[in-house]
Amino acid sequence: MIRLNRSRIVILTLVVVTILLGWFGRDLGKTLDARWLTKFPSAWVIPFKSYISSAMTWLIEDAALGPVSFTDVTRAIAWLIEQPYNLVLTLLADGFVRGQGNEAQVILPAISWIVVIAAVIALGQYCRDWALAALVGACFIYLAVFGQWDSAMVTLASVLIAVPIGAGGGLMTGIIAYRHPTFERIISPILDLMQTIPIFAYLVPILFMFGFGPISALVATMIYATPPMVRITTLALKAVDPEILDFGRMAGTTQRQLMWRVLVPSASHSLMVGVNQVIMLTLNMVIIASMIGAGGLGFDVLAALRRLDIGAGFEAGIAIVVLAIAIDRLSQSFAERMGQVHHEIPGTWITRHRRTVLVLVLLVLTWVLGQFSPLLLEYPENQTITTGAFWDDTVKYLNVNYFDTFEAIKVFFLTWFMIPIKTVLLGIPWPWAIAMLTLLGWHAGGWRLALLCGGMASLILVSGLWSKAMVTVYLCGASVILATLIGVPLGVLAALNKRAGAVINLLIDTLQTLPSFVYLIPVVMLFRVGDFTALIAIVLYALAPAVRYAAHGVRSVSGELIEAGLVSGCTPTQLLRHIRLPMALPEILLGINQTIMLALSMLVITALVGTRDLGQEVYIALTKADTGRGLVAGLSIAFIAIIADRLINAGARQARIRFGLEN
Amino acid sequence: MTPKTKLSCRNVWKLYGPKAESLLRQNPNPSADDIRKAGVIGAVRSANIDIAEGEIFIIMGLSGSGKSTLVRCLSRLIEPTAGEVLFDDADLLSTSEKELIEIRRHKMGMVFQHFALLPHLTVLQNVMFPLTIQATPKPEAKAKARDVVELVGLKGREDNYPRELSGGQQQRVGIARSLVTEPDLWFLDEPFSALDPLIRREMQDEFLRLQERLHKTIVFITHDFEEAVRLADRIAIMKDGEIIQIATPEELVMHPATDYVAEFTRHIPRSKVLTVGGVMTPGVKGEGEPIPQSTRVSDVAERIIAADAPIPVSDGNGQIVGGIDRKAVAHVLFGAGDAA
Ligand SMILES: Nc1ncnc2c1ncn2[C@@H]1O[C@H](COP(=O)(O)OP(=O)(O)O)[C@@H](O)[C@H]1O
């Protein structure tokens, strides 16, 4: 089967040489008395970290434009965000209070849980129907009954602030990019980079500029959640039917009228998709943002994780999921509603806004009657249910009864899968590794890609992070291999078998809605901290795209090809092996690419369970507020991501060209 | 008295490609070969048109021949690479952005192939839109919009959204919207091409009926020669960005400038193009009710064939200018002509 032509032999030889070098690299270095081959000498390191840190210090302490110093600007931004945030937080969680401490006097309590639930039910009914109203109502009732209400409202407050500002800012930036192609060319690579740098890397400078607290968390959330909105805005505006644009101009619109009365409304449906993205990303950030001072559910999860209190962590984690589901469904239905036809109901303002009036009446009622019955204001604490003990007991039970099994699994994977990969990667002499990467780049995409691969790898090297980068590659690589081995067959199965497809889809959907941290908790409880735990958490988190893309690739193989195969007498297995899989290969590759990106973004989170890679470096920088260290490590992760992304994309393109799907 | 020229263009070029401008600077009159060699697309090449007030001027050509580009140069939605556009004798290409907006608000209207209705507005709001952006007081805008909606036969659908209407109805909205500002100059870019043949017919009749009342100056684009013949006062035939011939439908059929034009005319029943005035015998006096000379032969063929003597033909003022007999009609209907 394998044709041994020359280039294949060369590639095979190189791979074998690389593995052998990796396995014996350290011994080789010792015998040749050249330890620098595997361990980059610290004397050669360029101290990017301290350069960046000093630049940061200068920025905070001395930078000024005339009389306005940089800190004035950050303070002004903070103040601008703080005002609406405080207002919403007061309304939802704290209530208006005069005085401090014991003398505090409540002027107006926070909005009652009853009113909030009524409001979301009304919103659900307005956006779609009673089914949606019931779903979101149930979600919020869950939050109250399971004792997560107060934290959930703090989280909701930050979502309510971050989403409009993020979506609005993204919209504006997107509009500027649409109007000025030069601006678009400038920000496009920046957006690319922002989406590949792990969030943690820019938590550090933000922390430095805005200090620990909810405002920092909001800023970080917005920076994380805005880039897709910018992209979607520009794309959506460009996608507006050129005839509509011509019409607008022929009607004699001014620039502004053209944008706000013609283009934006015409693109509103796509724009709402962008807003939904912002919402989902904001919710993704909830836990991470709590590392730099956000309160609420995210903080609860993080605190529980630090205490290894599985019950509490799980409860708060699930509460995040529940909140996310409610908000996501609401915003999606709202977007759909905007795309539909709605006739105005005739009548007075009150008849047209019955839901609003009802909720407002309820609000006033609870505020007035709440004086007499606190139940109307706050869900009674003694009526809450906690599932913490249940989760604790489950884990305890599993640990007591199946400890040996878990241990055996862990040891097996470590010995036969993970440690060999780690040894090889850490053992490859770096000059050889960089040479190979460059060669791979050249082979896949010509000299530009070769330059990119070689250059970025060298940058990681000279910043002194080579071995940590290799651990990163190892953890990520091992997870991706495992995720691919599990995910691609699942995807193929989902594509070929309807019933299996439904089950697998449900599984993947569930995995994707869980915030990344939630994976960690049970895995830590069962396998304790270490690389294996990180591996499982990453695989769970990064599995989805491998499955989705494989399923899509197999499904979209053209029917004619299948028929051609059937006519020439293929058995189902042959059909799969010779037609479906090869044709789906480009898609599968793209899925693996996405898996790698997700794996890399999960790495930093797994630093919490004690891995020793770039993720840990970022995490340490965060706890020490060391900007230089955090940024350099973050950029290194981004470089790894970019190299992997470009190589795989080039490979996928070659595969498509080979199959005549692209030229 | 010849009517006044409303819109004209002189030597208008629109070339696409990075080297478009430098090519025209070096050689103000490049041939098709020059253009191809420079790697440039010649969307419109050296167009010269004069459109008279009140005229229905049709630009006809196959898809990709440059019709839309030309009409967008005429309305300055696209800046021509070279040339001159005169609207009401003023140079349209040198007007400022502000003046241009004013001209478009009050003097030009445009109808689009795929309707270009705003999906988030109702029929009435769509029609009102051009007035809304001029800040016309709402009651006045509403009243005007209601009038045109009624004019195009959509009374009762004011509060529907575009997607609730059929294609023909949507285009009626597009037409109403382009008329609400009472423009002098009306551009229609393949307005009926996206409609079913039956609806298209109906819309063409409707269009003629409207024009009879409104007397706009019209630039109408189509790729359908039959439609062109049915509606046009004059037709410009375009091919590969070039205008090959500008003539009345009758002239096109009788004297096609090139084989390419002849190819179009061949499939058109000549009786539907030729007018009585074009085939009558001058000086002959017939008997019976006179036929106006602009009548198409097909519309009166039956009567002429049934009559034994020639029938008189009258001009616009009712003066008898000649007669037509069944021989002339038979020649139009069955004559060999150029239909080989
Ligand atoms: N923006 C553009 N860039 C490059 N070529 C264009 C552009 N717009 C139109 N063209 C080309 O100009 C030619 C004429 O197009 P168009 O005026 O739309 O034709 P029509 O309306 O007659 O179908 C076509 O060959 C088209 O590909």
Ligand SMILES: [Mg+2]
């Ligand atoms: Mg066109």
